[in-house]
Amino acid sequence: MDAFAHTLRRRARDLGLSDAEVARRAGLTERRYGHYVGGTREPDLATLVRISEVLAVTPNDLLLASAEPSTDIVPRERALARMNAAVALLDGDGVALAADLVEAVAARHRSRQASG
Numbered sequence: 001m002d003a004f005a006h007t008l009r010r011r012a013r014d015l016g017l018s019d020a021e022v023a024r025r026a027g028l029t030e031r032r033y034g035h036y037v038g039g040t041r042e043p044d045l046a047t048l049v050r051i052s053e054v055l056a057v058t059p060n061d062l063l064l065a066s067a068e069p070s071t072d073i074v075p076r077e078r079a080l081a082r083m084n085a086a087v088a089l090l091d092g093d094g095v096a097l098a099a100d101l102v103e104a105v106a107a108r109h110r111s112r113q114a115s116g
């Protein structure tokens with residue numbers, strides 16, 4: 001269970017997410033999620049799947065990962081992983097809205113590069 005708790009913390013850190021944010025996105029109370037990252041309890045299968053979706057990994061990635069520390073991912077990869085994790089929680093309309101927002105940011109970025 002300690003390896004599982006360590007993996008939860010490490011993956012959230014890699015994504016730049018606090019325990020509170022992971023709990024919120026997974027539909028859990030901070031206290032309940034705290035039991036999982038503290039290694040005092042294990043989630044049931046449905047909860048494990050929800051946490052995995054938030055962290056953009058499979059349940060096996062969380063359960064079978066080694067307890068060795070990860071190498072930090074670069075900021076761009078972290079941001080992309082955070083975006084993927086958030087989008088995984090959206091329905092079709094939310095995904096379409098997210099795509100519109102990303103396209104607007106990309107258009108602004110292109111126009112700044114062209115003018116500067």
